[in-house]
Amino acid sequence: MxxxxxxxxxxxxxxxxxxxxxxxxxxxxxxxxxxxxxxxxxxxxxxxxxxxxxxxxxxxxxxxxxxxxxxxxxxxxxxxxxxxxxxxxxxxxxxxxxxxxxxxxxxxxxxxxxxxxxxxxxxxxxxxxxxxxxxxxxxxxxxxxxxxxxxxxxxxxxxxxxxxxxxxxxxxxxxxxxxxxxxxxxxxxxxxxxxxxxxxxxxxxxxxxxxxxxxxxxxxxxxxxxxxxxxxxxxxxxxxxxxxxxxxxTASDLPDIPEAIETQRKENVFEALPEASPGEIVGLLEFLDSHGGYDDIFHIAVELNREFGDIIKITKAAELLDFVDTPRRSIVFTTIGRKFIESDIEQRKQIWKKEILDLRLVRHLVDIVKNSDNEFLYKEDIINEISNRLPQEDPEKIFKTFISWTRFADLLAYDSETEEVSLQ
Ligand SMILES: Nc1ncnc2c1ncn2[C@@H]1O[C@H](COP(=O)(O)OP(=O)(O)OP(=O)(O)O)[C@@H](O)[C@H]1O
Structure with a gap:
């Protein structure tokens, strides 16, 4: 035919x-x-x-x-x-x-x-x-x-x-x-x-x-x-x-290889930041906590009434931050994830800060803001840097995640009017 x-x-x-x-x-x-x-x-x-x-x-x-x-x-x-x-x-x-x-x-x-x-x-x-x-x-x-x-x-x-x-x-x-x-x-x-x-x-x-x-x-x-x-x-x-x-x-988006992220870290690779806000990541961890620290990823999508693809992105982000592991189709707390969820907001921010600064891309971008002449850079400078490091990714999306993650850690501030990224 x-x-x-x-x-x-x-x-x-x-x-x-x-x-x-x-x-x-x-x-x-x-x-x-x-x-x-x-x-x-x-x-x-x-x-x-x-x-x-x-x-x-x-x-x-x-x-x-x-x-x-x-x-x-x-x-x-x-x-x-x-x-x-x-x-x-x-x-x-x-x-x-x-x-x-x-x-x-x-x-x-x-x-x-x-x-x-x-x-x-x-x-x-x-x-x-x-x-x-x-x-x-x-x-x-x-x-x-x-x-x-x-x-x-x-x-x-x-x-x-x-x-x-x-x-x-x-x-x-x-x-x-x-x-x-x-x-x-x-x-x-x-x-x-x-x-x-x-x-x-x-x-x-x-x-x-x-x-x-x-x-x-x-x-x-x-x-x-x-x-x-x-x-x-x-x-x-x-x-x-x-x-x-x-x-x-799940097998293709969340490969069940526990060492994968560790290897990425050891090899000092610039990691793409999944499109997930701190609110969404914390929401996922709180949901997991209320379900005994372990749940099936599809069940979570249904319970939270979210698209499966969104839950995958949020889970990837939580995994990158070392808050969860994803054996097979489930999500479980790591020791750090468990500690995070049991902490008050100030302690959570400290843990969050440490975890994001373990990511090479975040560390690098924060460093270039710190080392800039006036301790601020324009969005365009950061976008250019992201495109150089991760040419296959959409730099606007990574920028958005980078700003939301560093804001939550009280590391950086972003003024959307002037498009300036500065130290907090
Ligand atoms: N004209 C364009 N110029 C620049 N980027 C574009 C253009 N059209 C699409 N893109 C980018 O290409 C990518 C794919 O876009 P597309 O809308 O085809 O995806 P999609 O799978 O249909 O997404 P969604 O389900 O969100 O509609 C996105 O990152 C989008 O920002």
């Missing part, structure tokens, strides 16, 4: 304000075939939306190519349409007008416009809401309009960018089931590519799951999902599949 869309050896870099470039995607290749739903699962910032923009033809890859039915995509691809996470509806147009707007570029005659509009209104359950304005609709209904608008143009390939992340869990469940019903019964669209960070969502929707990870982002693995439809979120097979993917992500 020929692929309808092929992504071949695609890499993407973006220029940063520091005049350096950030390599976001590296050597990504996969195909999408007719009559399948494919998901791309990856953490926030891994380049999922960037991939969709390339398939739409609005972004040219830095290297590699996207092919649609064998031809390179060089302009906007008319065979695809997109559903956005924030619905992207025009507030001054009603439901029907929002849908008709999508049909405008097709230059259809009036009868066809009416026909397609009425058809998608019907299949997306919007009958009776034709004249409502977006602000009069719930999030779930607004996303129905987003889906109707995308389907009105009869795309062969529907691209969906975290389409149900802004609606309630139960509404998201019913929208997913309606989407699969539409896809199975109408063949409009023929195939769906959905990007998501929600493991349950990708297991529910897709035939194939492409798991992204690493820096720059690469394909970690591709999982075939042969669970029969309709799928049941609560069935044993479904839960086993979710667990299996959790294990793959």
């Amino acid at each position: 020929d692929a309808i869309c092929s992504i071949k050896n695609v890499s993407q870099s973006f220029s940063l304000s520091t005049k350096k470039s950030l390599e976001v995607l590296k050597n990504i290749s996969f195909d999408i075939y007719e009559n399948e739903v494919v998901s791309i699962l990856g953490p926030s910032g891994s380049g999922k939306s960037t991939l969709l923009r390339m398939i739409c033809g609005i972004l040219k890859p830095s290297s590699g190519s996207v092919f649609y039915k064998g031809k390179p995509v060089v302009n906007i691809n008319p065979n695809v349409s997109m559903v956005f996470q924030n619905f992207a509806l025009l507030p001054w147009l009603n439901v029907e007008e929002n849908i008709k707007l999508a049909l405008k570029p097709l230059n259809l005659d009036k009868n066809e416009v009416e026909k397609y509009t009425n058809m998608v209104i019907k299949i997306t359950g919007l009958t009776g809401f034709e004249e409502a304005y977006p602000k009069e609709l719930s999030g779930g209904m607004q996303q129905r309009v987003g889906v109707a608008r995308a389907l009105a143009v009869q795309p062969e390939l529907l691209l969906m960018d975290e389409p149900f992340s802004h609606v309630d869990t139960l509404v998201a469940e019913s929208l997913r089931s309606e989407l699969i019903d539409i896809w199975q019964s109408t063949q409009n669209p023929k195939s769906i590519l959905i990007v998501s960070h929600d493991i349950k969502e990708v297991v529910y929707l897709s035939d194939r799951i492409i798991v992204l990870g690493g820096k720059p982002t690469q394909i970690k693995t591709v999982i075939e999902n042969k669970l029969p439809r309709p799928r049941d979120y609560r069935s044993i097979d479904f839960l086993n599949m979710v667990d299996y993917i959790h294990d793959i992500i």
Whole structure:
């Protein structure tokens, strides 16, 4: 069978304000075939939306190519349409007008416009809401309009960018089931590519799951999902599949090698700082404390009602600071973590300070602020230094973490107006 869309050896870099470039995607290749739903699962910032923009033809890859039915995509691809996470509806147009707007570029005659509009209104359950304005609709209904608008143009390939992340869990469940019903019964669209960070969502929707990870982002693995439809979120097979993917992500993002961080320290490597604030790290430690000092990482994500990827980032940060260990899928206190959580706020700050100064990047950046002429530097200087030391990382994100961690330790201050970083 020929692929309808092929992504071949695609890499993407973006220029940063520091005049350096950030390599976001590296050597990504996969195909999408007719009559399948494919998901791309990856953490926030891994380049999922960037991939969709390339398939739409609005972004040219830095290297590699996207092919649609064998031809390179060089302009906007008319065979695809997109559903956005924030619905992207025009507030001054009603439901029907929002849908008709999508049909405008097709230059259809009036009868066809009416026909397609009425058809998608019907299949997306919007009958009776034709004249409502977006602000009069719930999030779930607004996303129905987003889906109707995308389907009105009869795309062969529907691209969906975290389409149900802004609606309630139960509404998201019913929208997913309606989407699969539409896809199975109408063949409009023929195939769906959905990007998501929600493991349950990708297991529910897709035939194939492409798991992204690493820096720059690469394909970690591709999982075939042969669970029969309709799928049941609560069935044993479904839960086993979710667990299996959790294990793959944990094993790659939190490798179970206790010496890894120690080796990094011994070798004096500059460590990237995970995007986690002191509040989030302390929150995780307090949660762990209230659960006997030991818990399963997925259970924590559910209990704290946080994305699994966020919990991984916070756990990585806590591990880097030597507060926790992560054997298999669990998180346990280290001696230092236990001492930290049993201390008062002043002692906590002292322990925190010692731990962050054990990190080579933090120590180095604090030193350059200390040794600067006026004991202050500009954000730009720090960003440049981070880019030099960690060219594969997003320096803005590391800067944000660096400031929040050093502020909590009462080491540095940052004035966001003047962008000055100084000693406290
Ligand atoms: N035009 C751009 N210029 C510079 N950097 C960019 C640009 N577009 C994206 N990036 C960076 O590329 C990385 C990937 O972004 P992208 O939005 O594709 O990720 P994502 O996986 O969709 O994330 P999220 O789930 O948070 O939407 C991010 O670090 C982002 O800041």
